[in-house]
Amino acid sequence: MGGTAAARSSWAAQQRKTGQVQMVSGELDLTGLRRVYGRPGSRLFYTLVCRNARHWGWTEPGQSKWRCWQAQRRLEGVLGRKLSLPAGSRVLDAGCGAGVVARQLASRFGLRVTGVDVLDFHVREARRLSARAALEERTSFSWGDYHDLEFPDGSFDGVYSMETLVHAYDPERALAEFHRVLRPGGRLVLLGPVGAPPEEISPEGHAVLDPFMDAMVFPGAKRYDSRSLSVLLARAGFRVEEALDATARYRPTSDALYAYFRLPYALLRLFGPAEKWLNLRSVVEMYQVREYVSWFVHTAVKP
Numbered sequence: 292m293g294g295t296a297a298a299r300s301s302w303a304a305q306q307r308k309t310g311q312v313q314m315v316s317g318e319l320d321l322t323g324l325r326r327v328y329g330r331p332g333s334r335l336f337y338t339l340v341c342r343n344a345r346h347w348g349w350t351e352p353g354q355s356k357w358r359c360w361q362a363q364r365r366l367e368g369v370l371g372r373k374l375s376l377p378a379g380s381r382v383l384d385a386g387c388g389a390g391v392v393a394r395q396l397a398s399r400f401g402l403r404v405t406g407v408d409v410l411d412f413h414v415r416e417a418r419r420l421s422a423r424a425a426l427e428e429r430t431s432f433s434w435g436d437y438h439d440l441e442f443p444d445g446s447f448d449g450v451y452s453m454e455t456l457v458h459a460y461d462p463e464r465a466l467a468e469f470h471r472v473l474r475p476g477g478r479l480v481l482l483g484p485v486g487a488p489p490e491e492i493s494p495e496g497h498a499v500l501d502p503f504m505d506a507m508v509f510p511g512a513k514r515y516d517s518r519s520l521s522v523l524l525a526r527a528g529f530r531v532e533e534a535l536d537a538t539a540r541y542r543p544t545s546d547a548l549y550a551y552f553r554l555p556y557a558l559l560r561l562f563g564p565a566e567k568w569l570n571l572r573s574v575v576e577m578y579q580v581r582e583y584v585s586w587f588v589h590t591a592v593k594p
């Protein structure tokens with residue numbers, strides 16, 4: 292498990308060069324992540340409702356919010372356009388899940404995507420689905436922790452993370468790794484939820500949000516907020532091109548899922564604790580604290 296000694300020492304070397312030597316502040320909570328993504332209820336939710344994608348969606352005014360998979364395809368389109376790389380470019384998918392995003396980028400944008408994920412069953416699923424879609428030549432998947440990648444420096448033209456940085460136990464270190472594996476001029480796109488600065492959240496908001504973030508294994512979400520992620524990117528050596536607040540585009544998917552699952556979740560709760568239905572909990576509780584959650588698309592370049 293983990294990256295090679297060369298990759299680790301390279302990360303450490305860069306930290307030394309930039310004078311930002313820091314202690315690793317946490318560690319990979321594989322048990323927690325297995326609980327979030329591996330429970331039968333979760334798998335059913337992601338397979339049937341999300342058609343194997345594990346991310347939210349993008350809805351423009353006038354577009355229907357009710358078909359979530361269409362909103363997800365639109366969001367992957369936004370990612371492909373923000374990456375803005377020519378066909379054939381090598382791209383890293385950090386936290387690839389079942390590889391839906393990788394296959395969309397390979398088939399719609401002609402990119403060659405390498406996905407890594409820390410859940411072995413996600414990697415197996417990604418490989419199986421890519422074989423079924425005859426996309427094995429343009430997509431490949433392996434076990435990997437994005438804090439400690441085993442790729443040499445400058446391996447990729449692009450890196451993206453679709454709603455995975457919230458899981459990072461050390462976001463600074465993950466960003467340093469993304470920077471290391473990109474070639475100069477390479478592009479980074481981060482998509483996902485970010486919380487409001489803690490001091491702007493009411494005690495009632497904290498009472499819902501904090502246990503929810505722990506249950507969902509979101510240590511990263513506690514380490515940056517809607518203001519500070521750009522600062523972390525700059526500190527990691529990136530030139531931030533855009534920090535787009537896309538909350539209005541994400542919100543319709545959140546509204547639709549809440550409308551679908553509010554009652555089923557309340558009923559299921561009668562038969563067991565919220566932990567059994569973590570993904571439905573995520574849909575319902577995220578909606579209840581929506582005033583404190585924004586959705587951002589950060590686009591950055593390694594100079």
Ligand SMILES: C[S@@+](CC[C@H](N)C(=O)[O-])C[C@H]1O[C@@H](n2cnc3c(N)ncnc32)[C@H](O)[C@@H]1O
Pocket residue numbers: 319324328343344345346385386387388389390391392407408409410413435436437438452453454455458459
């Ligand atoms: C919300 S899912 C998103 C999956 C995929 N990007 C998608 O949109 O379908 C988050 C993914 O990040 C993975 N993950 C969490 N921490 C990780 C880490 N340190 N390194 C690699 N993958 C990680 C999880 O296993 C999970 O598959």
